[in-house]
Amino acid sequence: MIKQHTVSAFEDEMQFLTHKIAEMGGHAEKMIGQSVKALTTGDVELARAVIKDDMRLDEGQREIDDKAVLLIAQRQPMASDLREVFANIRISSDLERVGDMAKGIAKRVSSVSEYSHGVKFARGLEHLSELASAQLKEVLDCYGTRSVDDVNNIIERDEEIDAMYTSLFRELLTYMMEDPRNITTCTHLLFCAKNIERIGDHATNIAEATYYMVKGHKLDPARPNEDKTHKVSLD
């Protein structure tokens, strides 16, 4: 009977981690959408709400970390369960970083919206952020259903995000060259675009951690994701 009780408490704790990750994931997706909406509409109030909201992801990660350490110390889980605990720790850390990226975008809203062409230039980021959001959503679905057969295809789609980011990077440089008054705003937008590109990378990390959790071995071959703007030259 005691054994039964222990197993069930253990399962409850594992469930807690899974639910918490799902909750953090939903929250991270919402933050991406809202931060980019704030940027493309110049909604400083919404931006402020996103910045404040980021605390919830920080707390989520802390809760998962604390629970995971306690769970390992008290229950001494077997290899496969231990793998799941570790995957949860990693995934929550990536989701917390996604929140930081959204917050980083939100923090630039006020500077961008002050400039007459800011909101117009910002619209170029909409599609990029939709791609990154969709990527994150698909990856979190894999986590939720524990089905990783399609993970490689999803990860490959990160290349689309990278390609669009590179083209946006060039576009923003062009605006800067056309008129020096565009420079400060476009620089802020370059950093926003970079943040979205990095959300794609975090989605890839989550996909890899989910794969490892389900299959017990690492995904091969290594992911192709990479910022390619270092080669960009318009001089």
Added chain:
Amino acid sequence: MIKQHTVSAFEDEMQFLTHKIAEMGGHAEKMIGQSVKALTTGDVELARAVIKDDMRLDEGQREIDDKAVLLIAQRQPMASDLREVFANIRISSDLERVGDMAKGIAKRVSSVSEYSHGVKFARGLEHLSELASAQLKEVLDCYGTRSVDDVNNIIERDEEIDAMYTSLFRELLTYMMEDPRNITTCTHLLFCAKNIERIGDHATNIAEATYYMVKGHKLDPARPNEDKTHKVSLD
């Protein structure tokens, strides 16, 4: 006798983690120095070596992760040891990211060095990178000696890095406004500067993880580190 053997094997494995972290730390410091040297001298060969070298930090992190999971599964460490294992996992992840930051700088060397004023503009990053390197070194010394009394003072110094980064950000924007031909190169340098600023953040993370490892509770108050360039406006 068997107990004795187990304890000693456990200590060996903990020692392995500690040594590996020290090795990764030394390597990360070297990569920062070399990437910025490559940038400020236009040394494309050195940049290429740094990019290749980053693999060693990736491997280091993987080794620590694998060893940590195995150690927890086989030895079922007590709370304080478990805390140390977790701290090592976190620190190795931050060091791997520091390597990524240095690699990111190295990847932009070729674009920056192609432009006539690139190397000259890049010199502004030297002092920032010295601060970040010194910060990382001090934090790793805390880890090595397990003495965390001074950790709060070290973390506060990250504000200096943030302040210098903001001033560099403004300086680079000014060059861009002075001459549109400077724009592409200065944009690359802005991203390099951002990478160095983030090395300071990773140093702060490592300091916090070390504190938690030694003291068994989290550091208070929350760190002040934050990119403040979102407020920059030169229009």
